[in-house]
Amino acid sequence: MNASQSEQRTVVIGAGLSGLAAATYLARAGSAVTVLEKSGKLGGRAATDTPRGFALNRGAHAFYTGGAGSQVLRELGVSYSAGIPRRYLARDARGRLHPFPATAKDLLRTSLLDAADKADLLRVFARIAMQRASDVGHVSTSDWIAQTTHRPKLRSFLESFARTTFYSAALELASADVFIARTQQTLQHPVHYVDGGWQSLVAGLRHAAESAGVEIQSAASASQITLRNGRAAGVRLHDGRQLFADAVVVATPPEDVLHLVPAQVAPRLRQTLTDLVPVHVACLDVALARLPMPSQPIVFDVEQPRFMTAQSEFARLAPDGGAVVHLLRHLHPRELADPASERAALEALLDQAQPGWRDVVTEQRFLPRMLAVGALPVANSGGMAGRPSPRTDELTNVFFAGDWVGPEGYLADAALASARAAARLAVAAQSRTLLAAA
Template sequence: MNHNKWDVVIVGGGLSGWISAAYAARGGKRVLLVEKADTFGGRAATNTREGVALNLGGHAVYLDGELPAVLKDLGIALEGGNPGSSGHGVLNGGVYTLPGSTMSLFTSRLLSWPGKIALSRIILGVKKLDESRLPAGSLTEWAERCIREPQVRHLFYALCRTATYAHQQDIQLAGPVLRQIKHVLNGGVLYVDGGWRTIIDRLRKAATATGLVDAVSGKVVEQVSAVARLAEDSTEPHESGGFEIRLADGEAVLADAVVMAVPPAECCRIVNGAEHTSLDVWRKQARPVTSACLDLVMRRLTRPNIQFVMGIDSPFLFTNQSRAANLGRNGLLAVSVIKYHGAAAPDAALDRTDMERSLDLLQPGWRDEVVARQYLPHMTVVYDHAHTGRVALPGPDVPEMPGLYVAGDWAGHRELLADAAAASAKRAAEALLQGRAQETLRGVLNGNRSAV
């Protein structure tokens, strides 16, 4: 850090932090981004095992969603592959072909003929969904009302779990979930070459290329406090600025605006006086989504025709991410198994046993092919999502503290997952740019003097 006064300080160096930084810099703002970890990326980080890129659990970019649109707007292109819609489902210990295409729909043994017709109608309706008229209520309420065939309903729930990473249909709002399914059906997904660190690296390059963004890692923000704006002729020691940001190492900087690109509980811990603001409301209403993730580097699949599997009567997913993305060398594969957590308390040992049993069914002898593994027993997928307990949409601004904004996967409005992170980050940056422009205009009208 080469000076202590910035236009914008962004707390958090994950996906939303870097998107906010890129947009703020494009608007001409001097930006300092501060990340507490030693490396940038957050849950978009990627580890390397035996030369293979392993994301933190299975990751996919929804091509019809907000993240690709934001990256395109920032001039960032991604390479990778669409894994397609073919796959299998597990029901009552049997492995069946999923009805992912017209041909597989007719040949799949998962559904009766009435069920196949019902599923076709549901899929067609979701693909044509009017996003200005999303249904209200929970996903369960919508499905019980609109899907009469029980087997079709369970299959649709499995699709919803896969698209949202949440096993909470009783509290998930139906509208945002159906919107996400529409994105999957109409755009498909992308598995990113090199893992999701590629996205972070390119966002960082785009942001810092402006010459307006400085970024530091391994720095902990201890407190963010609003400070009074000072008159131009003030003799007080503080510079004019909206916020003081104190770091754990004793350093302090000033900023006109702050973007909190960290979870709601962390926002409340860091922001002085948060208990009297909307931040506290957003923290209390948050319902995190978590999962257990077992990521493997494998020489080969023992059953190469089994590449993607959804649990229909159990909340798990199996996917060979290397079938669509370049993630390693020497033909090694990056394989992920996910167990979606529901309302029950997670059990790390039991979850791992369940995932290994699923692998025994799908890929007999898989242990002999494992080169490296990574187990994440309690991975936070998102810190909040669109659910029935929400009383207010988070952000982008914190009304009680002008100049303070929030961004992250928990600050989505209709968006979910990484799309929520991207959309909220863009909203935060646009709001702060608009807010500063309005303040500048007020200053001109008032004789170019700051308010005390």
């Protein structure tokens, strides 16, 4: 992008990862950018809370390196330090813990699978390595797993891995392209637990944005995009103010977009957003004075949709000697969740993996229904390629960024890839407007 947009003004709604990244790209291209964030704190779902010096992300967060997210952070000059998780365990249907067969060494020594399962798992990994992800966007992950192996224990193992990949129990809806692409990515690139929590990424993005000249307003809630002649003219805030803009980037989850875009102008967009399947998880975030069982830091549950990770074993997240443990329950979009039983299920997993944790607990919080992903890529709309575009024909100077937008990546990778795409489209649209006016 070249710096020729000095008369152009953009409002970005939302200061999560995607809003901050989009704002920086736009400002670097010369647009005058204001970011509106309704919360008093930046970061959205990537924010970290720090009670008594423990860095608690809003649910277990791991940065998957080697994808669009890493690329965008590099382009924006955002660096961070991190640790790499190891010593994964799998809990079987009878409640026993085994090495999780993610490495060759653990595959050899695990008692989760028998010899025939192990041989078949090697074949499955080889198939994953050869598979072109985009070829299976129309196949559900449960169908892909069922077609790939008939061995029951191996299927259960792959399903637990897939649930953790998607943050969802809805494998019969979730498209296999995400599972394939993410598995390929993690086989080649390490997963990072970020020192200080994801707030470190937010702080880096904030610094990049402000260095590029972006104005960030927190506690500034956008109420609606205003229109003139069928185009966006700016944004009205809940406090009554109005900001004028040549382009608007909406970097919020889909539910918020429905409030921001006037109902009459974009019926197709509204229908698309209404049809999306959001991904929710129940989270138990726990700070401990010490970790009772350091040898059992990460547990995938092969039987139930649960996952536990003591992230402080690998990253700087707790004061000396202390520990931060995150537990997730993957919810199903078509099943009614009962918060009390979700919490009990997470506490039971913690009782097993970290016995005695109740005696050393310093802080705990239960978030019964966190939005993990704005939209699950689903097989019946072609997977990642079927997600909404960062632009709509119905409002040509409004653009979208978030983990529900665009064909690239999943989770933060999708948020950051779509932020870059939305910013590029906005800059191109602003250039066309300038040329037309010249």
